[in-house]
Amino acid sequence: MSSYDVDAVIVGSGPNGLVAAVTLAEAGWRVVVYEAQDTPGGGLRTEETTLPGFLHDICASNHPMAMASPAFRELGLEREGLAFAQNDVPLAHPIRPGESAILRRSAAETAAGFGADEKLWRTVMGTFGSRWRQLGRAIGNPLRPTPDLIALGAASVWPTPWILSLLRDERSRAVLSGLAAHAIIDLRQPASALVGVALGAFAHGVGWPVAVGGTRSIADALIARLGSLGGEIITGTRVSRIEELPRARAVLLDTSPKDALRIAGHRFASPYANALHKVRYGSAAYKVDWALEGAVPWQDPSLEEAGYLHLGGTAEQVIAAERDVAQGRMPDEPFLLLSQASLLDPSRSPQGKTAFGGYAHVPFGFDGDITDAIEARIEKFAPGFRERILARHVMDPRAMEAHNANLIGGAIDGGMPDFRQLIARPRLSLNPAETSDPGIFLCSASTVPGPGVTGMPGRLAAQLALKRLG
Numbered sequence: 001m002s003s004y005d006v007d008a009v010i011v012g013s014g015p016n017g018l019v020a021a022v023t024l025a026e027a028g029w030r031v032v033v034y035e036a037q038d039t040p041g042g043g044l045r046t047e048e049t050t051l052p053g054f055l056h057d058i059c060a061s062n063h064p065m066a067m068a069s070p071a072f073r074e075l076g077l078e079r080e081g082l083a084f085a086q087n088d089v090p091l092a093h094p095i096r097p098g099e100s101a102i103l104r105r106s107a108a109e110t111a112a113g114f115g116a117d118e119k120l121w122r123t124v125m126g127t128f129g130s131r132w133r134q135l136g137r138a139i140g141n142p143l144r145p146t147p148d149l150i151a152l153g154a155a156s157v158w159p160t161p162w163i164l165s166l167l168r169d170e171r172s173r174a175v176l177s178g179l180a181a182h183a184i185i186d187l188r189q190p191a192s193a194l195v196g197v198a199l200g201a202f203a204h205g206v207g208w209p210v211a212v213g214g215t216r217s218i219a220d221a222l223i224a225r226l227g228s229l230g231g232e233i234i235t236g237t238r239v240s241r242i243e244e245l246p247r248a249r250a251v252l253l254d255t256s257p258k259d260a261l262r263i264a265g266h267r268f269a270s271p272y273a274n275a276l277h278k279v280r281y282g283s284a285a286y287k288v289d290w291a292l293e294g295a296v297p298w299q300d301p302s303l304e305e306a307g308y309l310h311l312g313g314t315a316e317q318v319i320a321a322e323r324d325v326a327q328g329r330m331p332d333e334p335f336l337l338l339s340q341a342s343l344l345d346p347s348r349s350p351q352g353k354t355a356f357g358g359y360a361h362v363p364f365g366f367d368g369d370i371t372d373a374i375e376a377r378i379e380k381f382a383p384g385f386r387e388r389i390l391a392r393h394v395m396d397p398r399a400m401e402a403h404n405a406n407l408i409g410g411a412i413d414g415g416m417p418d419f420r421q422l423i424a425r426p427r428l429s430l431n432p433a434e435t436s437d438p439g440i441f442l443c444s445a446s447t448v449p450g451p452g453v454t455g456m457p458g459r460l461a462a463q464l465a466l467k468r469l470g
């Protein structure tokens with residue numbers, strides 16, 4: 001007779017917690033997941049935040065990382081009905097009113113719009129794009145270097161401005177800087193372009209799709225798979241101490257380092273606890289959703305077909321805005337990341353209307369109100385935007401953290417993804433999910449390979465638990 005109530009307890013039901021739970025349940029383990037909020041999913045939640053019938057993704061909206069991730073491909077969630085939608089224009093980057101750079105699925109067509117940089121973009125990004133599968137595998141488990149990872153590192157380990165100095169066309173420069181800005185770090189740091197080159201490659205390789213029905217469909221599919229394997233999810237329960245949990249062979253924490261310490265700090269040896277204490281969190285997100293009459297009235301019609309937009313201006317403006325945010329200053333014109341999910345998935349809004357939304361990069365813990373500045377920036381590129389607003393819903397960094405305890409100070413990264421914290425996440429180890437306690441594993445974006453809906457931290461942690469304790 002087993003002395004355990006279950007085989008594994010997972011704390012937190014974000015993509016990583018759910019992927020970990022499914023991985024363990026598929027191996028025959030009895031699994032229970034505890035979730036602080038009333039609805040599971042973490043960064044995968046979609047809600048009618050503005051008006052009934054308008055579906056808004058609260059956190060993750062576009063899924064190049066999920067598409068390229070070995071974890072999601074191996075799980076085959078299309079069997080649970082998960083479907084993605086996209087078109088041929090993953091991304092647009094308005095530079096100034098009426099002038100934009102467009103990133104298309106095809107690297108060659110994209111490059112054709114980049115003037116003097118045509119050959120460089122086609123060769124480098126086209127090659128990385130064609131190897132998205134190998135790249136997804138390499139990034140998913142970066143501590144086992146492959147030739148693709150080494151090539152990606154060689155191309156992007158430099159500070160972003162150094163890489164931009166190789167490009168001559170302002171459109172390619174703007175697109176690359178906007179992609180790199182997804183890391184939300186000072187782009188003058190080494191390796192700051194890594195995220196940008198990878199996201200650009202995935203845009204060419206797999207696109208930047210949205211999940212049909214909202215990002216919550218990814219959570220729904222994982223939950224359905226878990227249920228079919230006998231796994232259980234208990235919502236509305238914020239775990240404070242490991243002793244509150246059922247007795248289990250393994251506890252996997254899909255939490256922030258801060259909550260990992262709260263829950264199990266007394267079980268950790270001091271070097272590991274210190275590593276968690278020392279995690280530096282990055283900049284934050286200030287999120288706005290809008291219900292619109294009609295579509296966004298973009299001045300440049302080429303923006304109408306883009307699934308995602310970076311409103312950042314020139315590369316120099318993007319770099320300056322990210323520098324300010326990293327240094328704790330709010331730039332006059334925030335860098336905006338906007339998803340036109342309704343365009344790709346019309347089920348998200350009533351006919352003739354648009355569910356629109358996105359976020360600005362703001363300093364960690366920022367407590368100001370920049371809704372007006374955000375709308376003013378959009379209005380510049382889309383005159384008449386404000387007149388189309390039927391309703392808006394705003395979440396500042398404090399509201400983001402209340403929505404999801406992992407978003408410390410509104411930071412979306414689980415630990416700033418700078419060079420050091422990408423490799424030592426949360427400390428240097430060939431098995432970064434392991435803690436100093438053999439029965440406790442970290443499985444959130446705070447471990448390797450880091451933020452994004454990849455499911456890989458969860459997959460790797462679960463595989464390690466199976467190997468060690470199975």
Ligand SMILES: Cc1cc2nc3c(=O)[nH]c(=O)nc-3n(C[C@H](O)[C@H](O)[C@H](O)COP(=O)(O)OP(=O)(O)OC[C@H]3O[C@@H](n4cnc5c(N)ncnc54)[C@H](O)[C@@H]3O)c2cc1C
Nearest residue numbers: 012014015016036042043059060061062239444445452453
């Ligand atoms: C505004 C925003 C936009 C984003 N856009 C994208 C995007 O377009 N594409 C993309 O790939 N990624 C995006 N991301 C990043 C992505 O959402 C995260 O990297 C991902 O969700 C991390 O997954 P996770 O499982 O580690 O944690 P999370 O998704 O953060 O989930 C953690 C869960 O654990 C629960 N929890 C925490 N502590 C406890 C506790 N003590 N007890 C019980 N439950 C607990 C939380 O309530 C939460 O449900 C975005 C994030 C934000 C905030």
